[in-house]
Amino acid sequence: MSRNYDYIVIGAGSGGCAVAARLSEDRSARVLLIEAGGSNRKLEVKAPLAFAKQFHSKLDWDYWSEPEPHLNGRRIFSPRGKMLGGCSSMNAMIYIRGNRLDYDTWAANGADGWSYNDVLPYFVRAERNEHIHDQFHGKTGPLNVTRVRDVDPVSVALVDAAADALNIPENNDFNGASQDGVGQFQVTQRRGIRFSAREAYLRARRRNLTIRTNTLVHKILLDNGRATGVEVADDKGNVERITASREVILAAGAFNTPALLQHSGIGPAEHLRSVGVEPIVDLPAVGEHLMEHPLVYLTYELSNGHVGLFDAEDPRHLKNWLLHRRGKLASNVAETGGHIRSDSALAAPNFQILFAPAFFYNHGAMAWDTPAATIAMSYIAPSSRGRVRIRTSDPTRKPAVTYNMLGRDSEMEEMIDAVELARRIAASAPARGVLGAEITPGAAVQSRADIAAWIRSTVQHTYHPSCTARIGSPTDGVVDPQLRVHGVPNLRIADASVMPTIIRGNTNATAIMIGERCADFVRADLATAPVKAGRVSEVGAR
Numbered sequence: 001m002s003r004n005y006d007y008i009v010i011g012a013g014s015g016g017c018a019v020a021a022r023l024s025e026d027r028s029a030r031v032l033l034i035e036a037g038g039s040n041r042k043l044e045v046k047a048p049l050a051f052a053k054q055f056h057s058k059l060d061w062d063y064w065s066e067p068e069p070h071l072n073g074r075r076i077f078s079p080r081g082k083m084l085g086g087c088s089s090m091n092a093m094i095y096i097r098g099n100r101l102d103y104d105t106w107a108a109n110g111a112d113g114w115s116y117n118d119v120l121p122y123f124v125r126a127e128r129n130e131h132i133h134d135q136f137h138g139k140t141g142p143l144n145v146t147r148v149r150d151v152d153p154v155s156v157a158l159v160d161a162a163a164d165a166l167n168i169p170e171n172n173d174f175n176g177a178s179q180d181g182v183g184q185f186q187v188t189q190r191r192g193i194r195f196s197a198r199e200a201y202l203r204a205r206r207r208n209l210t211i212r213t214n215t216l217v218h219k220i221l222l223d224n225g226r227a228t229g230v231e232v233a234d235d236k237g238n239v240e241r242i243t244a245s246r247e248v249i250l251a252a253g254a255f256n257t258p259a260l261l262q263h264s265g266i267g268p269a270e271h272l273r274s275v276g277v278e279p280i281v282d283l284p285a286v287g288e289h290l291m292e293h294p295l296v297y298l299t300y301e302l303s304n305g306h307v308g309l310f311d312a313e314d315p316r317h318l319k320n321w322l323l324h325r326r327g328k329l330a331s332n333v334a335e336t337g338g339h340i341r342s343d344s345a346l347a348a349p350n351f352q353i354l355f356a357p358a359f360f361y362n363h364g365a366m367a368w369d370t371p372a373a374t375i376a377m378s379y380i381a382p383s384s385r386g387r388v389r390i391r392t393s394d395p396t397r398k399p400a401v402t403y404n405m406l407g408r409d410s411e412m413e414e415m416i417d418a419v420e421l422a423r424r425i426a427a428s429a430p431a432r433g434v435l436g437a438e439i440t441p442g443a444a445v446q447s448r449a450d451i452a453a454w455i456r457s458t459v460q461h462t463y464h465p466s467c468t469a470r471i472g473s474p475t476d477g478v479v480d481p482q483l484r485v486h487g488v489p490n491l492r493i494a495d496a497s498v499m500p501t502i503i504r505g506n507t508n509a510t511a512i513m514i515g516e517r518c519a520d521f522v523r524a525d526l527a528t529a530p531v532k533a534g535r536v537s538e539v540g541a542r
């Protein structure tokens with residue numbers, strides 16, 4: 001196997017698959033894509049309903065946060081996909097791009113070229129939407145976007161309930177002209193099966209794209225401050241070095257990307273020294289500014305003979321999915337939902353509602369013994385920031401993650417508002433047709449103080465860590481707007497870490513868009529490079 005490539009992409013997740021595939025469209029470019037996990041060809045990946053069965057398995061990095069300072073010291077479970085497709089092979093498949101305002105704010109704060117009008121063509125380029133064909137959507141891109149085939153009647157009733165109770169419009173396309181309103185989500189599926197970034201970008205075999213699975217990158221190699229390759233270990237612990245003549249592109253996700261930078265000597269110098277890593281480039285923002293969407297789950301018994309997904313494990317539903325790719329196993333659980341403003345004066349939605357015709361609580365780790373439904377409220381406009389820091393110089397040890405969620409009083413006030421809005425939905429006439437008694441938080445939790453206490457003791461997140469290597473200046477960011485790491489030539493980042501602030505929505509489509517853009521930045525630089533550097537023949541060790 002070759003030890004030298006033109007490009008090395010670290011991590012075959014949402015961003016990494018996109019950038020590696022696009023770079024390998026140039027058949028003369030030799031691209032290596034390295035992934036720590038293995039194949040994603042597993043039933044619990046393919047069958048949409050089964051995504052939570054991946055948690056704590058070999059397909060999961062199985063992160064846990066440090067004791068959270070504002071959440072009663074709880075450690076928060078944080079699954080991350082460890083396989084081809086990364087988190088896009090594990091996620092709940094909701095296809096959302098966020099709000100126009102997110103990108104316009106990025107651009108206004110210095111991320112030149114990242115306004116909504118700048119990024120829209122890349123969302124469109126990436127997408128193959130089966131249903132919506134207008135200026136907001138792509139027809140011929142690699143990523144299949146569709147709708148859940150057999151939506152549960154409970155999911156539909158809850159859309160009617162929200163429209164009724166909150167006086168908000170139904171919205172057929174949250175990725176179109178407006179994000180506000182309620183309706184059915186678009187999903188990254190095809191014919192009832194998950195459609196991850198692997199299916200989107202790695203299906204076509206290319207001789208110039210080498211994919212190495214079960215290979216853990218330990219660090220990025222630097223020679224005179226330039227990125228020249230990587231040090232990797234296979235699953236038997238054999239260590240080797242591989243060189244990149246042109247660029248190394250880091251796409252290991254919002255936890256592992258800053259960790260890998262730090263293991264490579266790129267990060268907050270004082271912290272690196274304290275854990276025994278020699279600092280090479282002092283970049284204080286590496287691992288800082290971590291953002292997430294706090295999530296609370298209100299759950300209800302189902303009434304009137306509704307069963308939702310309660311009986312989904314019945315063999316007849318498995319048979320229906322295996323034979324026809326239809327029915328309950330094709331559900332992504334959160335089939336419908338929407339985006340609302342808890343205060344009409346806000347410039348954009350601050351909550352995403354997720355309706356599920358199932359008891360989904362604590363990441364699906366708990367069951368309820370009768371049919372139930374969930375109204376989950378995801379806080380999509382948080383302001384608290386956390387951090388990711390390596391604990392030791394051992395690259396096989398997971399870094400420490402602290403979310404710092406709900407650190408500000410104003411955030412808690414908005415969360416309480418959201419719980420009250422969810423209860424209004426549940427109390428509306430259309431909802432009363434399908435919902436019974438409230439299970440969580442339960443009738444005893446009524447005052448704002450009690451709701452706050454319940455939130456602190458139960459809040460989770462929406463699986464969207466971002467911003468840990470964000471676009472910004474060298475003092476408060478890690479990469480420039482072309483995704484080049486400050487002070488380290490030939491090194492870029494192409495994953496959810498680079499978002500300057502978290503978007504108002506689920507982060508898969510945006511990570512893919514970032515990968516698409518990164519490939520174009522690389523190609524543009526190559527086209528304008530005066531004389532292209534020759535191959536790096538030897539990798540200097542740090």
Ligand SMILES: Cc1cc2nc3c(=O)[nH]c(=O)nc-3n(C[C@H](O)[C@H](O)[C@H](O)COP(=O)(O)OP(=O)(O)OC[C@H]3O[C@@H](n4cnc5c(N)ncnc54)[C@H](O)[C@@H]3O)c2cc1C
Binds near residue numbers: 081092093095257509
């Ligand atoms: C349970 C869950 C549900 C979610 N639901 C949704 C949803 O419904 N809709 C949505 O839009 N988003 C959702 N998300 C979030 C979304 O999937 C992620 O934000 C997105 O996939 C992140 O892409 P990425 O490229 O930043 O990182 P990832 O997709 O995480 O890719 C990183 C890749 O790098 C690999 N890697 C890491 N470290 C190393 C190393 N040292 N060496 C080699 N390889 C390495 C990882 O194994 C992984 O494959 C969900 C996520 C989860 C976990």
